[in-house]
Amino acid sequence: MATLDRANEAATTTVQSRPPRIPSGDNSVWADVSPLLHAACQDLHEGDLIHGDNFNLFAAMSALEIMDPKMDSGMASTYYSLDEAIENGAAPVPVSDDKTTDVRCIIDIFDHILACEATWHKGHSLAQTVYSCLYLLRPERTSSHALLHSFCQIIRATCKAVLSVVSDSRTHEEEDLFIMAYGLPLNEDGNERCLALLNAVEETICRQLRACKTTSSKRRVSEDIEPLQNNPDLEEGYCRALLCRLRFRKHFYHILMSMKRPHGGGLELAREHIASCISEIGHIRKSSDFLRASAPEMSEQNIENTTASGCKPIGFDASLNCRLSAPTPPRAIKIFCLEKALEYFVKLLHDLDIICSCSLNPSLEAALLFVVKFQKSQPDLVSRAHLQLLLVQNGKLFGRYPMFSMITRAAGLPEVVENHDIQKNEFMVQLQQMVMNLLKIICTNAAWQRRKLGKMLQDWRVTYVQLELDFKKEFGNTSNNETLGFKIFQHILVWVEEQTYWIAFRFLTVGFELELYADHDYCMVYWYIYIVLINLAEKKHLRMAMSSGTGKKKTKKKRDSLKDAGTNLQISPAVRFLQSQIYLAEGLGMMLAALRNEHRIVPPQSPFSTEHEVRFSGFPLTVFKCITNFIKALQRVFGKFYSALDF
Amino acid sequence: METPNKDETEISKVEFNDSEIEYISYGGEHHLPLIMNLVDEELSEPYSIFTYRYFVYLWPHLSFLAFHKGKCVGTVVCKMGEHRSTFRGYIAMLVVIKPYRGRGIATELVTRSIKVMMESGCDEVTLEAEVTNKGALALYGRLGFIRAKRLFHYYLNGVDAFRLKLLFPRPDLHAPLDSPDKYGSHMHSDHGDSLIEQ
Numbered sequence: 001m002a003t004l005d006r007a008n009e010a011a012t013t014t015v016q017s018r019p020p021r022i023p024s025g026d027n028s029v030w031a032d033v034s035p036l037l038h039a040a041c042q043d044l045h046e047g048d049l050i051h052g053d054n055f056n057l058f059a060a061m062s063a064l065e066i067m068d069p070k071m072d073s074g075m076a077s078t079y080y081s082l083d084e085a086i087e088n089g090a091a092p093v094p095v096s097d098d099k100t101t102d103v104r105c106i107i108d109i110f111d112h113i114l115a116c117e118a119t120w121h122k123g124h125s126l127a128q129t130v131y132s133c134l135y136l137l138r139p140e141r142t143s144s145h146a147l148l149h150s151f152c153q154i155i156r157a158t159c160k161a162v163l164s165v166v167s168d169s170r171t172h173e174e175e176d177l178f179i180m181a182y183g184l185p186l187n188e189d190g191n192e193r194c195l196a197l198l199n200a201v202e203e204t205i206c207r208q209l210r211a212c213k214t215t216s217s218k219r220r221v222s223e224d225i226e227p228l229q230n231n232p233d234l235e236e237g238y239c240r241a242l243l244c245r246l247r248f249r250k251h252f253y254h255i256l257m258s259m260k261r262p263h264g265g266g267l268e269l270a271r272e273h274i275a276s277c278i279s280e281i282g283h284i285r286k287s288s289d290f291l292r293a294s295a296p297e298m299s300e301q302n303i304e305n306t307t308a309s310g311c312k313p314i315g316f317d318a319s320l321n322c323r324l325s326a327p328t329p330p331r332a333i334k335i336f337c338l339e340k341a342l343e344y345f346v347k348l349l350h351d352l353d354i355i356c357s358c359s360l361n362p363s364l365e366a367a368l369l370f371v372v373k374f375q376k377s378q379p380d381l382v383s384r385a386h387l388q389l390l391l392v393q394n395g396k397l398f399g400r401y402p403m404f405s406m407i408t409r410a411a412g413l414p415e416v417v418e419n420h421d422i423q424k425n426e427f428m429v430q431l432q433q434m435v436m437n438l439l440k441i442i443c444t445n446a447a448w449q450r451r452k453l454g455k456m457l458q459d460w461r462v463t464y465v466q467l468e469l470d471f472k473k474e475f476g477n478t479s480n481n482e483t484l485g486f487k488i489f490q491h492i493l494v495w496v497e498e499q500t501y502w503i504a505f506r507f508l509t510v511g512f513e514l515e516l517y518a519d520h521d522y523c524m525v526y527w528y529i530y531i532v533l534i535n536l537a538e539k540k541h542l543r544m545a546m547s548s549g550t551g552k553k554k555t556k557k558k559r560d561s562l563k564d565a566g567t568n569l570q571i572s573p574a575v576r577f578l579q580s581q582i583y584l585a586e587g588l589g590m591m592l593a594a595l596r597n598e599h600r601i602v603p604p605q606s607p608f609s610t611e612h613e614v615r616f617s618g619f620p621l622t623v624f625k626c627i628t629n630f631i632k633a634l635q636r637v638f639g640k641f642y643s644a645l646d647f
Numbered sequence: 648m649e650t651p652n653k654d655e656t657e658i659s660k661v662e663f664n665d666s667e668i669e670y671i672s673y674g675g676e677h678h679l680p681l682i683m684n685l686v687d688e689e690l691s692e693p694y695s696i697f698t699y700r701y702f703v704y705l706w707p708h709l710s711f712l713a714f715h716k717g718k719c720v721g722t723v724v725c726k727m728g729e730h731r732s733t734f735r736g737y738i739a740m741l742v743v744i745k746p747y748r749g750r751g752i753a754t755e756l757v758t759r760s761i762k763v764m765m766e767s768g769c770d771e772v773t774l775e776a777e778v779t780n781k782g783a784l785a786l787y788g789r790l791g792f793i794r795a796k797r798l799f800h801y802y803l804n805g806v807d808a809f810r811l812k813l814l815f816p817r818p819d820l821h822a823p824l825d826s827p828d829k830y831g832s833h834m835h836s837d838h839g840d841s842l843i844e845q
């Protein structure tokens with residue numbers, strides 16, 4: 001980088017000898033750098049570079065080495081351009097002049113596209129998966145071929161619909177490769193028209209199927225129906241194989257359209273289409289024996305195949321538009337095999353079905369629990385995006401219930417307060433926004449979710465403090481504690497605390513799923529869970545007691561009553577459930593501490609001591625205080641052994 | 648930022664004495680091809696020469712090479728700098744060639760870098776490793792790194808990564824947050840006590 005210094009000298013001389021042509025701004029001077037570059041070129045060797053002060057790692061890593069196939073996506077592989085590929089017959093229309101071969105090849109294309117679609121959903125770029133199909137890239141080319149054309153149209157429309165759900169939901173922050181679709185033809189076809197054409201094609205094949213099954217005596221009636229292809233022995237099999245594939249597309253598209261309806265209005269209908277879709281997948285699977293048997297070369301049943309027949313599909317080239325795919329080095333993408341793709345779709349359909357079964361009750365707590373339960377099956381991006389769009393529409397729960405009324409209900413306030421002016425309080429507005437964010441965040445993938453929950457904890461705490469200050473300002477020196485405003489504040493404050501501990505609990509438990517904890521961490525993690533749950537149960541109990549009107553008395557006694565569940569009959573099932581979780585966490589924490597004491601779990605003997613609490617830096621201060629006291633208590637009870645624990 | 652190439656074919660180990668391994672801090676342009684060859688061979692991410700130079704020019708004292716009888720058998724490449732409010736070290740690349748693995752060479756390389764980072768005032772050291780890279784995860788786990796977060800589909804091959812972190816202890820450890828916090832002031836916080844004492 002010595003070059004740089006010499007170049008700088010050159011630059012200075014140039015600037016002096018030639019006045020800048022572009023007017024200078026406040027902090028900038030414009031100069032012609034061509035002479036500088038010319039001068040520098042003579043000194044530059046391979047691997048040298050001229051750079052400014054702001055040359056950073058990102059810039060270094062963005063540099064490409066031309067003609068290195070690992071980096072240079074512009075390197076031509078088979079063809080230089082789509083036109084060249086088409087001219088060379090890479091995607092003929094019809095695929096073959098022989099009708100039987102044409103149908104066979106088209107089924108291969110359908111299958112491979114399905115495999116590509118699943119691969120796309122799982123996080124690869126659209127350009128290098130579905131749009132590696134050359135037929136999709138030039139919509140007008142297929143118009144003479146109704147079967148191929150209708151299929152291509154519905155695929156483009158489906159991709160567009162899925163893409164819009166995912167980009168609207170904004171659950172994709174880490175999955176943004178998914179929505180990159182620059183330069184791809186997605187918009188060509190009107191939705192209605194694409195279904196109409198698909199239905200017409202389906203109808204024709206239905207009649208062809210019926211015709212080939214009727215006995216020869218009746219045949220005359222339907223003689224005017226031209227068969228799908230030339231070989232009568234294969235007619236029924238090919239008709240069936242096509243029908244289930246076309247119907248799958250139709251129902252899948254209907255699902256997307258129904259789920260999009262506002263206020264969850266299309267969920268019932270969507271469930272019907274989901275059931276149909278799943279049954280068509282069954283038919284697709286059943287058709288594979290026939291397709292394999294009628295392929296030109298009998299292929300082994302290979303688990304790697306992207307087509308049911310086992311043949312390589314015609315008309316695909318992933319390298320042609322890999323320049324469109326993403327600002328990343330090109331990678332050879334491994335397309336899912338057909339069976340894996342079908343499995344993916346079955347899971348997707350089941351997940352969508354669960355979403356459609358969501359009861360759209362006006363309850364925040366129920367909605368949060370629904371999502372947590374839904375996430376247990378580790379749903380993929382597309383279904384998570386759908387759930388999020390269902391939950392939050394136009395700033396309302398399910399598009400129907402204003403957030404403030406959901407909060408007041410959750411806080412156990414009577415319905416009359418739902419329109420109270422307090423909702424315009426700056427921090428109440430903020431709170432509504434936070435609840436909306438929470439609903440969205442818990443729909444994201446666990447890794448992203450946990451990070452966001454960690455950050456969110458801080459927001460909830462800050463808002464709590466701000467609300468509390470407002471509360472004191474307004475009601476601090478009046479004796480009038482019975483006004484509605486007072487009550488709203490009081491309830492919501494407790495609820496915000498409860499919700500904060502709920503977030504902390506979720507943050508801790510998602511860590512298990514992500515495999516973030518090592519063996520020797522578990523002890524500490526369970527203590528944290530234990531403390532968080534105690535606080536959560538306490539707040540929940542207090543909030544419930546407040547709404548049943550016995551708040552004041554209960555507040556004083558809450559801890560005794562919580563500890564001794566047996567003697568207090570007024571504890572709600574929800575709090576009782578938390579109590580059992582508290583006992584579990586306590587028991588596990590104790591057991592793990594004992595194992596450490598017995599040296600059955602050995603923390604690493606690192607030359608560098610490290611601080612584990614980094615994981616929990618966003619937690620409410622109460623939690624830290626509890627933990628610190630807790631450790632002191634443990635040390636009192638267990639003596640010197642505990643001083644060795646590095647909490 | 649690394650992802651190892653998947654090829655796990657058994658390679659016959661080389662017989663050597665641990666004391667025969669020589670560790671050398673990055674010494675200039677003549678070391679660059681050695682580092683590049685090693686990393687190119689073992690890690691799948693393609694790096695341009697500028698990426699290597701970016702690291703070794705700015706932080707030559709954080710990069711080390713291991714030699715056996717004049718042959719370069721392992722290397723570590725790092726950087727450090729401000730990150731938000733902390734001063735953070737970052738391990739960018741770590742490789743030991745197959746015949747020399749399992750003898751503590753990587754541990755020694757990384758330990759040397761971390762020591763320099765610590766002496767230079769770093770508060771923490773981080774890196775990313777594929778969730779499936781058992782060897783690297785075990786190695787860093789033994790050095791005291793924790794899995795601070797998981798990064799979804801971090802690598803271009805679609806695999807998740809762990810962000811590993813080693814936090815050097817600071818004296819003010821149990822005062823957790825920057826700002827004084829009124830949040831818990833009115834709350835009881837002695838559940839732990841009472842529980843143990845009962």
Ligand SMILES: CC(C)(COP(=O)(O)OP(=O)(O)OC[C@H]1O[C@@H](n2cnc3c(N)ncnc32)[C@H](O)[C@@H]1OP(=O)(O)O)[C@@H](O)C(=O)NCCC(=O)NCCS
Binds near residue numbers: 743782
């Ligand atoms: C990871 C790598 C650098 C380790 O090099 P190494 O010199 O064999 O590592 P060490 O001998 O210092 O190993 C130290 C400890 O790490 C753990 N470890 C290393 N490799 C392991 C493996 N394959 N499986 C399980 N544990 C392993 C062990 O706990 C080992 O200690 P032990 O031998 O006393 O049990 C090497 O395997 C490599 O170059 N891999 C490919 C590149 C790579 O993955 N780099 C790291 C990316 S973040």
